[in-house]
Amino acid sequence: MPEVDPVLNVEAPEACYVFPAGKLQVAIYDSPREMGLASALAIAAEQVRLVAEKGETSLQLMAAPSAFPFYEAYAALASLSANLQHAIGRTHFFQFDDYLLPAHHQASFRFLLTHSLFGPLSEWYDASKLHFFSPDLGDPAEACEAYTALLLEHGPDLMLKGQGEDGHWGFHQPGIAIDGEPEFITVQMNEMNIAQQMRDHPTLFRKPSDVPAEAYTANVPLFMRTRELVEDNVPQGSKAYAILASYGTDVVDDCCPSSALKEHGSAIARTTMAAGWALVEYREQGRLSAEAMARLDAIWETPGDAEVTASKQRFMRVSFATLGIEHE
Numbered sequence: 001m002p003e004v005d006p007v008l009n010v011e012a013p014e015a016c017y018v019f020p021a022g023k024l025q026v027a028i029y030d031s032p033r034e035m036g037l038a039s040a041l042a043i044a045a046e047q048v049r050l051v052a053e054k055g056e057t058s059l060q061l062m063a064a065p066s067a068f069p070f071y072e073a074y075a076a077l078a079s080l081s082a083n084l085q086h087a088i089g090r091t092h093f094f095q096f097d098d099y100l101l102p103a104h105h106q107a108s109f110r111f112l113l114t115h116s117l118f119g120p121l122s123e124w125y126d127a128s129k130l131h132f133f134s135p136d137l138g139d140p141a142e143a144c145e146a147y148t149a150l151l152l153e154h155g156p157d158l159m160l161k162g163q164g165e166d167g168h169w170g171f172h173q174p175g176i177a178i179d180g181e182p183e184f185i186t187v188q189m190n191e192m193n194i195a196q197q198m199r200d201h202p203t204l205f206r207k208p209s210d211v212p213a214e215a216y217t218a219n220v221p222l223f224m225r226t227r228e229l230v231e232d233n234v235p236q237g238s239k240a241y242a243i244l245a246s247y248g249t250d251v252v253d254d255c256c257p258s259s260a261l262k263e264h265g266s267a268i269a270r271t272t273m274a275a276g277w278a279l280v281e282y283r284e285q286g287r288l289s290a291e292a293m294a295r296l297d298a299i300w301e302t303p304g305d306a307e308v309t310a311s312k313q314r315f316m317r318v319s320f321a322t323l324g325i326e327h328e
Helices: 032-053 065-080 083-086 109-118 140-154 189-199 237-247 256-264 271-283 288-299 305-322
Strands: 017-021 024-029 058-059 091-095 158-161 184-188 214-218 228-233 267-272
Touching: 017 237, 024 032, 024 271, 032 058, 032 083, 032 140, 032 158, 032 228, 032 267, 058 140, 065 083, 065 109, 065 228, 083 140, 091 109, 140 184, 140 214, 158 214, 189 305, 228 237, 228 256, 237 256, 237 267, 237 271, 237 288, 237 305, 267 271, 271 288, 288 305
Parallel strands: 024 267, 058 091, 058 158, 158 228, 228 267
Antiparallel strands: 017 024, 184 214
């Protein structure tokens, strides 16, 4: 006779490649869907465990297209799992960063999270535990200080991380010190960040001046306070440089803020073949070919501005020298 209440343990998708990098492993998948599902399963399992052990937990989330495969997989798991639904109701949710924009503005990360993630989870979350970062309400410096304190009060226990095309973490950009006190900081958006925001949100940011000049973000020391698990998701082919810079060697440097994740004791990086091809070549060959460098150079192409393109390509080569990544 079949079971009235069958139990199905879902296995995560199998990675095409797995490489060690510092204290973590990098798993490379065929598709963004597989990457996102693997991270959703890992975070959901820890979330359920922590709620069972402590009564509540916390999750800090990136708000970006990199996270869309995770959002979709996570919401699907929640719709099927009473245990995860229960855990969601006892989870404190936090942001990484945001602009000085009202929450209803389509470019606000609060808007993105509300519509892309929390909307599908609306049956299960506790609204009092959705801790949105609101630098537009009152003094931004006070908002940064208060949000830092609240985040540290609750953890964070878990994190869904992403990274930028230049290896930034949140909006903690290359060149900003990756040591110091954990806090939310103000950053000036640089050319690489502006270009990425235009690619991520082409209907919102049609020209560079549409992108806000400043952003507010947790810094790397604050991100590194995550206690239980950090999942890094990087699906886009435009981030092949970032994956290689972060995980090609064991070197950690502020030229690539995401490289600091290699020093976290409980983290895993998940990416796709579209973004991980350069890392695969480097790990298998010990250096990048001239063809690979040309392919990476193409990432930095800025139509109509050869000087900016050349500047970004120089940044890549200087960073590779700092990180010990050899190339032709």
